[in-house]
Amino acid sequence: MKLRLNVNGEIRSADVRPAELLLDVLRENLGLTGVKPGCRHGDCGACTVTVDGLPMKSCLMLAVEAADKTVETIEGLQDSPVQRAFVEKFAFQCGYCTPGFIMNSHALAHLHPKADKATVREWLQSNICRCTSYEEIQEAVEAVLSSGQPTSRMMN
Amino acid sequence: MEIVGKSVPRKESLDKVTGAATYTADRIEPSILHARLAVSPYAHARIVSLDASAAQNAPGVLAVLTGDASEVLVGEEIRDRPILARDRVRYYGEPVAVVVAETEAQAQWAANLVQVQYEPLPVVNSPAEALHPDAPILHERLKEYEKSEDVVSVPGTNIASIVHVIKGDIERGLAECEKIVENTVSFGPSDHAAMETRSAVVQIMPDGRVFIDTSSQAPFAVKKYMARYFGLEPGRVIVRTLFVGGAYGGKSSVQLEPIVYLASRAVGGRKVKLVNTREQDITTSPVRIGLQAKVKLGSTHDGKIKAVQIVYHFDGGAYNDKSSAIALSAASDCTGPYSVENLHCECLTVYTNHVFPAAFRGFGHTEMTFAIERGIDALADELGMDPWELRMRNAIVPGDTTPTRNMLNSSNLGDLRTCLERMRELSGWEDWKVQQLNDHTVRAKGIACFWKNSSFASNAVSGVILLFNQDGSVNLETGVVELGTGSKTVLAQMVAERLRMSVDRVHVKFKVNTLDTPEHWETVASRSTFFAGRAALKAADDASKQLIAIAATVLRADPDDLELGDEKVFVRADPRVQIPYKDICYGYRYPNGNSIGGQIIGRGHFIQRWMSPLDPATGEGQLGPEWNVGAQAVEIEMDTRDYSYRIVKAISVNDAGKVLNPKGAFGQVMGAMAMGLSYASHEGFDYTDEGILLNTTLRTYSVLRYGENPEYIVEFIESPCLDAPFGARSLGEYGLISIPAALASAVSRAAGVRMNVLPLFPETIWRAKDGGSV
Numbered sequence: 046m047k048l049r050l051n052v053n054g055e056i057r058s059a060d061v062r063p064a065e066l067l068l069d070v071l072r073e074n075l076g077l078t079g080v081k082p083g084c085r086h087g088d089c090g091a092c093t094v095t096v097d098g099l100p101m102k103s104c105l106m107l108a109v110e111a112a113d114k115t116v117e118t119i120e121g122l123q124d125s126p127v128q129r130a131f132v133e134k135f136a137f138q139c140g141y142c143t144p145g146f147i148m149n150s151h152a153l154a155h156l157h158p159k160a161d162k163a164t165v166r167e168w169l170q171s172n173i174c175r176c177t178s179y180e181e182i183q184e185a186v187e188a189v190l191s192s193g194q195p196t197s198r199m200m201n
Numbered sequence: 202m203e204i205v206g207k208s209v210p211r212k213e214s215l216d217k218v219t220g221a222a223t224y225t226a227d228r229i230e231p232s233i234l235h236a237r238l239a240v241s242p243y244a245h246a247r248i249v250s251l252d253a254s255a256a257q258n259a260p261g262v263l264a265v266l267t268g269d270a271s272e273v274l275v276g277e278e279i280r281d282r283p284i285l286a287r288d289r290v291r292y293y294g295e296p297v298a299v300v301v302a303e304t305e306a307q308a309q310w311a312a313n314l315v316q317v318q319y320e321p322l323p324v325v326n327s328p329a330e331a332l333h334p335d336a337p338i339l340h341e342r343l344k345e346y347e348k349s350e351d352v353v354s355v356p357g358t359n360i361a362s363i364v365h366v367i368k369g370d371i372e373r374g375l376a377e378c379e380k381i382v383e384n385t386v387s388f389g390p391s392d393h394a395a396m397e398t399r400s401a402v403v404q405i406m407p408d409g410r411v412f413i414d415t416s417s418q419a420p421f422a423v424k425k426y427m428a429r430y431f432g433l434e435p436g437r438v439i440v441r442t443l444f445v446g447g448a449y450g451g452k453s454s455v456q457l458e459p460i461v462y463l464a465s466r467a468v469g470g471r472k473v474k475l476v477n478t479r480e481q482d483i484t485t486s487p488v489r490i491g492l493q494a495k496v497k498l499g500s501t502h503d504g505k506i507k508a509v510q511i512v513y514h515f516d517g518g519a520y521n522d523k524s525s526a527i528a529l530s531a532a533s534d535c536t537g538p539y540s541v542e543n544l545h546c547e548c549l550t551v552y553t554n555h556v557f558p559a560a561f562r563g564f565g566h567t568e569m570t571f572a573i574e575r576g577i578d579a580l581a582d583e584l585g586m587d588p589w590e591l592r593m594r595n596a597i598v599p600g601d602t603t604p605t606r607n608m609l610n611s612s613n614l615g616d617l618r619t620c621l622e623r624m625r626e627l628s629g630w631e632d633w634k635v636q637q638l639n640d641h642t643v644r645a646k647g648i649a650c651f652w653k654n655s656s657f658a659s660n661a662v663s664g665v666i667l668l669f670n671q672d673g674s675v676n677l678e679t680g681v682v683e684l685g686t687g688s689k690t691v692l693a694q695m696v697a698e699r700l701r702m703s704v705d706r707v708h709v710k711f712k713v714n715t716l717d718t719p720e721h722w723e724t725v726a727s728r729s730t731f732f733a734g735r736a737a738l739k740a741a742d743d744a745s746k747q748l749i750a751i752a753a754t755v756l757r758a759d760p761d762d763l764e765l766g767d768e769k770v771f772v773r774a775d776p777r778v779q780i781p782y783k784d785i786c787y788g789y790r791y792p793n794g795n796s797i798g799g800q801i802i803g804r805g806h807f808i809q810r811w812m813s814p815l816d817p818a819t820g821e822g823q824l825g826p827e828w829n830v831g832a833q834a835v836e837i838e839m840d841t842r843d844y845s846y847r848i849v850k851a852i853s854v855n856d857a858g859k860v861l862n863p864k865g866a867f868g869q870v871m872g873a874m875a876m877g878l879s880y881a882s883h884e885g886f887d888y889t890d891e892g893i894l895l896n897t898t899l900r901t902y903s904v905l906r907y908g909e910n911p912e913y914i915v916e917f918i919e920s921p922c923l924d925a926p927f928g929a930r931s932l933g934e935y936g937l938i939s940i941p942a943a944l945a946s947a948v949s950r951a952a953g954v955r956m957n958v959l960p961l962f963p964e965t966i967w968r969a970k971d972g973g974s975v
Contacts, residue, residue, distance in 0.1 A: 083397075120219070132218055138447075139445065140217030141224065142396045172907065176447055176685045178910055178913055
């Protein structure tokens with residue numbers, strides 16, 4: 046079936062099976078391979094995108110469910126405070142979990158700009174990083190939260 | 202030094218925070234065919250019949266391959282593994298068939314239709330079971346298998362390899378001891394759980410060239426083994442690796458590549474892609490090795506260790522692959538970083554019906570260290586001695602010899618005593634005894650030490666090419682794979698330092714392609730900064746000579762009068778006379794148009810001198826150039842009502858030789874510590890008695906998550922290794938090695954019971970303490 050998706054500010058169309066995951070349509074049909082499959086069960090968070098501004102594991106959502114919603118992937122972020130903080134704080138190594146962590150942190154900073162430690166923990170426990178100690182990620186996210194900077198600059 | 206020693210952000214930073222960094226499975230092309238595996242639901246069974254017709258006829262299917270597709274046996278140390286199971290399956294998750302279809306969904310659908318009738322066989326679920334006289338023999342043809350020269354097997358048993366490491370006279374040593382303790386440890390296999398699952402894409406060209414894209418730490422090993430397994434010319438096997446999404450040793454094995462090669466061959470060489478599902482990455486692909494060990498330590502009353510007797514039974518899994526090499530590496534350093542005159546170590550690798558092991562950060566040393574350090578703690582208990590003091594008293598020092606009989610000096614051995622001294626201060630070790638915080642909470646500390654020599658092939662090579670651009674900048678090419686360790690950034694720092702230019706002007710090629718990238722043996726064993734670093738410095742010196750030679754002509758000066766600086770060649774005594782690299786690195790053009798020289802290409806290679814394989818009968822030999830050391834501590838708070846605990850603090854003091862990139866170094870060590878804590882507190886495979894693995898997802902195979910991280914304290918001391926670039930010792934594995942032992946030490950102290958198993962679940966502690974009674 047034909048599907049129209051609003052992804053990173055662009056209207057894109059894709060020919061998909063109704064059973065297709067948002068994850069697979071973003072990667073296979075739209076070439077947005079920054080969205081990473083890690084487990085396909087919602088356990089690891091590597092495929093996190095935002096849907097209408099909320100973080101969503103794209104393996105837990107059918108592509109058709111995203112039809113009238115606004116989807117943002119890592120490719121839609123450019124020079125955002127979260128991305129800059131991840132670089133400055135060495136908050137990644139292999140980089141595979143990074144798009145998911147950044148999208149989750151980005152949504153968090155947007156929706157809860159004054160989030161306390163417990164809230165940050167609750168949000169970020171949904172993602173797994175196997176390389177860092179998490180302390181680096183914690184420093185990056187806390188740096189963004191305490192800076193009070195606007196959280197996004199959409200790429201258009 | 203201006204660049205080495207600075208926290209230069211990793212070169213691929215922007216790629217990785219924007220989604221631009223590509224990994225093997227990101228290769229998405231409409232013409233690619235997709236493969237999926239059908240795997241064994243039994244740990245040990247005979248294949249009675251196999252019917253692939255339903256799968257063959259499913260929509261979109263181009264080919265279904267089973268064990269009949271190839272008679273080739275694969276494996277690194279022992280060639281004992283069929284590419285797809287033939288007649289028999291030996292582990293839960295073993296590949297039985299591979300389906301090639303137009304789409305991944307179709308391939309998966311058809312894989313589910315492969316009908317196999319099995320006759321279950323008795324299962325070997327641990328090394329102890331494997332060595333039982335009545336154990337089923339898992340490889341009756343062990344004697345016939347092709348083996349590496351240093352592998353000694355015992356056909357007719359499940360012993361895949363046996364090694365002895367012997368020094369001094371164990372009987373006399375033990376007889377001299379005033380205190381002897383014996384301690385056993387046991388833990389099963391566990392998973393690497395890299396966030397990127399393994400994947401491979403293979404295409405066979407009309408002229409027979411084989412292109413392999415793979416998420417591998419060892420593209421050059423893939424080239425070597427694929428050529429060997431299938432009788433291909435190495436030059437016609439072209440292996441390419443992009444970024445790798447975490448590896449930790451697990452991606453140095455060759456497993457998917459032969460399967461996908463057969464799949465591509467079956468469809469006329471078309472490009473076929475296989476991406477492991479998470480479940481198959483855990484159940485089908487190689488894992489961390491398990492171990493059952495017995496350590497006997499003898500000392501004088503005042504704690505001088507006189508004799509050590511060790512028996513290691515490594516869980517080699519269903520096929521040998523790297524497991525006997527891992528065991529050998531563990532055996533070579535079997536005493537831990539302690540001075541031991543009288544040693545007897547017997548190290549067996551045995552077949553079991555578990556998934557076979559791969560390297561895992563530490564290459565047997567984390568496992569070996571757990572055994573030895575738990576023994577040291579037991580000895581300290583028996584002696585009534587401070588466990589720090591016991592370690593300090595026996596710490597290995599220059600002038601001692603290793604278990605493999607190599608003489609140690611201050612270059613090839615790190616400075617453990619200084620690490621221990623610093624650890625004492627950082628951990629507040631004066632208060633090492635358990636503190637009661639309230640009626641049900643105690644606080645306890647544990648300490649452990651490690652050492653490791655990185656074993657590799659004695660003829661392992663590493664090469665670097667530096668290619669100048671017209672603007673005077675340099676492209677760095679090396680076969681090191683960027684797995685996340687930041688090695689390529691560190692190599693760029695070295696080159697920039699040596700060529701006296703900005704690190705921003707050294708461009709790194711991330712993709713490795715065995716056709717045109719100089720070989721770096723394998724991106725394993727924390728060898729990148731050492732081996733590729735030496736090659737990079739040699740390449741920089743080669744380029745530097747060429748720059749000076751052409752500058753000497755142009756400036757009409759003796760080459761000896763010239764120096765490099767700020768991307769220029771200048772006359773030492775009169776620095777106003779200078780010429781920028783950009784004017785000479787692509788040849789020099791005189792004002793009248795005449796030109797000399799050409800593009801400058803710096804070449805460097807490295808091979809470590811004096812390496813030799815171990816003699817399996819005595820353990821004599823030299824597997825690697827240097828023994829790096831450190832001391833680690835963990836502090837926990839335990840609720841004594843239910844034995845749940847919180848990890849409060851983890852500390853590591855490593856001898857780094859020289860810290861090349863501080864933030865990168867802290868990240869490597871902290872990440873490794875996190876992995877060690879996760880492994881020791883959370884991770885382990887849950888097998889049924891029938892050898893069926895129960896926790897095959899990241900929900901049930903739990904790893905440390907955000908917020909469970911304790912406070913990390915990492916410090917480096919710098920006692921240089923003279924052979925290594927800038928004196929730098931390895932770090933990538935060294936934050937992990939003794940963390941599980943340090944945690945077990947703290948947990949044991951808090952609970953008041955010696956914990957010798959992993960993982961340390963509260964339930965496990967409760968069973969050990971109270972015998973499982975409520």
